[in-house]
Amino acid sequence: MHLIFNMFTLYIFGLALEQDIFPFFFHSNARIFYVLLYLGGIVVSSVPAYEKHKHDVAYSAVGASGAIYAVLFSYILINPAARLQILFLPVPMPAFILGILYLVYEWYMSKRGRTNIGHDAHLWGGIFGIVFTILLHHEFIKMFYLQILAFFTHE
Numbered sequence: 001m002h003l004i005f006n007m008f009t010l011y012i013f014g015l016a017l018e019q020d021i022f023p024f025f026f027h028s029n030a031r032i033f034y035v036l037l038y039l040g041g042i043v044v045s046s047v048p049a050y051e052k053h054k055h056d057v058a059y060s061a062v063g064a065s066g067a068i069y070a071v072l073f074s075y076i077l078i079n080p081a082a083r084l085q086i087l088f089l090p091v092p093m094p095a096f097i098l099g100i101l102y103l104v105y106e107w108y109m110s111k112r113g114r115t116n117i118g119h120d121a122h123l124w125g126g127i128f129g130i131v132f133t134i135l136l137h138h139e140f141i142k143m144f145y146l147q148i149l150a151f152f153t154h155e
Contacts, residue, residue: 002117005087006068013075014038021078025137037132041070045125049118065118066125073099073129080144081151094151096144102126 017037022030045066053059076082080096103126110119134140 002065006065009068009072014071017071017075017078021075033136037070037074037129038067040132041067041125041128044128045069045118045121045123048124049120052120066121066128069122069125070129070132073126074133077130077133077140077144079147081147096148096151099126 014034018031018034022034026033042064043066076095076099080094080099082095083092084095084098085092086098103123106119106123106126109115109117110123
């Protein structure tokens with residue numbers, strides 16, 4: 001089920017970034033930046049999990065979730081007012097609110113433990129997606145702020 005959710009998320013948000021958003025902002029570098037976002041999400045999200053579990057021989061993780069969350073949070077940064085919903089909470093909400101809730105949930109679950117899901121990878125992948133996207137184009141911060149401001153003044 002986790003893999004299906006990851007692949008669905010990658011399909012929806014990855015396609016939007018790869019085919020529409022990144023080409024608009026980065027032109028001929030769009031695919032390179034998209035691949036770097038994806039691969040960077042894997043690497044950066046794997047380091048904290050590795051450090052946390054390096055002495056736990058029973059722990060295993062692949063790292064794809066960090067890449068998925070990097071893509072998702074890159075999208076959320078660029079389109080914070082987009083209406084999103086998740087299967088377990090079927091109420092559409094602005095992407096930035098869902099993103100905040102996701103990060104808080106993943107932080108809590110990574111501290112709590114007791115699941116077979118790499119919540120550390122989700123958390124650090126999402127953070128990487130935000131930071132990497134800002135480093136690519138710092139104007140995304142201003143765009144994010146203006147979209148949030150418009151959301152609160154026009155809703």
